[in-house]
Amino acid sequence: MTENIPPFGDRLAAAVAARSSQVVLGLDPDPRIAGDGPDAVRAFCERILRAAAPACVAVKPQFAWFERLGAPGWALVHDLAEIARDLGLLVIADAKRGDIGVTAAAYAQALLTGPFDAVTVNPMLGSDAVEPFIDTARGIGRGVFVLVRTSNPGAAELQDLELADGRRWYEAVADRVAEWGAPGVGTHGLSDVGAVVGATVPEHLAGLRERMPAQPLLIPGVGAQGGRPEDLGPAFAPGRGAAIVAASRSIMKAADPRAAAEDLRERLWEVSG
């Protein structure tokens, strides 16, 4: 069965081309936006998902907002992922897990089975925390996005520390990510191990693209967090499928979520061409 599933990098490149979009709909159902309780969150997310899907290539549910709903939230995020797949979207489980070997394998079982095409992973614990995700993903055409340089205000405190060898700590992470991803490069030149790099630090993008020439980049931080699509050009150097850009609040809170997603789609398509 599995031999029919292309590697994740090829699936991503094909999906971006087929949908002419690099937009990832972030589903972060903050109760201040979505209402509270599983039923309200379900209705809100399904409405946004169906509205924005035509302009998107993927959806990224942020697990925290579902976990706070307890067991019903866990079921809900799976249901929404199934709906997203039916709408033709890739599904990225934004769980940012990171734990040691056997535990990482358990998370991989939880997050890379069923309707999830890729998962976000925290690299702080090193190779034995990341490789179980890669091992699980690789055989079944799925992918892993490793946090490299995040988009939040506090990211610099520990990620930007300068090393004795002159690199920043996040650059050392990027070099590891390139190593982890090397065996998983598909025919389009994209690996099944990608990286999360915030749109809020566009000045780092060119350097990170050099360190990670085959990594799909998952870029959060446009819109509400201040990142601008026009600054993301270097991320797309290897091709239009080489980066996907997540927006959540700017779409979820828009009066017309479809129009907000379509506007972002057009701006990204322009800058990536």
Added chain:
Amino acid sequence: MTENIPPFGDRLAAAVAARSSQVVLGLDPDPRIAGDGPDAVRAFCERILRAAAPACVAVKPQFAWFERLGAPGWALVHDLAEIARDLGLLVIADAKRGDIGVTAAAYAQALLTGPFDAVTVNPMLGSDAVEPFIDTARGIGRGVFVLVRTSNPGAAELQDLELADGRRWYEAVADRVAEWGAPGVGTHGLSDVGAVVGATVPEHLAGLRERMPAQPLLIPGVGAQGGRPEDLGPAFAPGRGAAIVAASRSIMKAADPRAAAEDLRERLWEVSG
């Protein structure tokens, strides 16, 4: 109501004294040990928990193993936490979450309400990823254990990188943890912000204790991972309640889990005196 709850550092010190134990029972129900499916895992965990509890001060469910069971696993870990509390144990949610501001607040709501006394947190994303956990915990007598130097083989790859200022990266994390914890020190001299430091690197313990004089240490890695209780003396320098030591496989897989926990309890009590 909340003014009657002592700060977490005081609760921890009191619990260690009352139970004459620093043993944390790690509940990591790997299906190769516990059997598979929610019912088998529930029966296994409840049996181990009731057997080992008299020799322990806390229990630490590892969330990965429950999440892989889906929604029933999420309900199960809450049920086990309630049982542990009835048995007089503190409950530490070992979830190692780390995400940006508003998302961290959502995780804190999921993991620091109900039956959980403390939670493990990944610091890679910096202050705005950690402070929402601290803010949630502090007012209600709960605690946060921040990953500083983990016990796994790959930990050194990124955590031990040498910085331009001569520190190792994990030492920079430790310095941040001491800052985050300073406002939460209780009458016993212990903060509500602790640190996770692996027993597999005992040579780092004295230095980390100097950097974090008020931090309760949560120490995994004894037993199956190779750490020895006899090497943990520096962790207890501020007092017997200043460190708690997690063991999972060495208790869960023992022919007599109660005896295994009791043996560890005695060895730790000796070295901490």
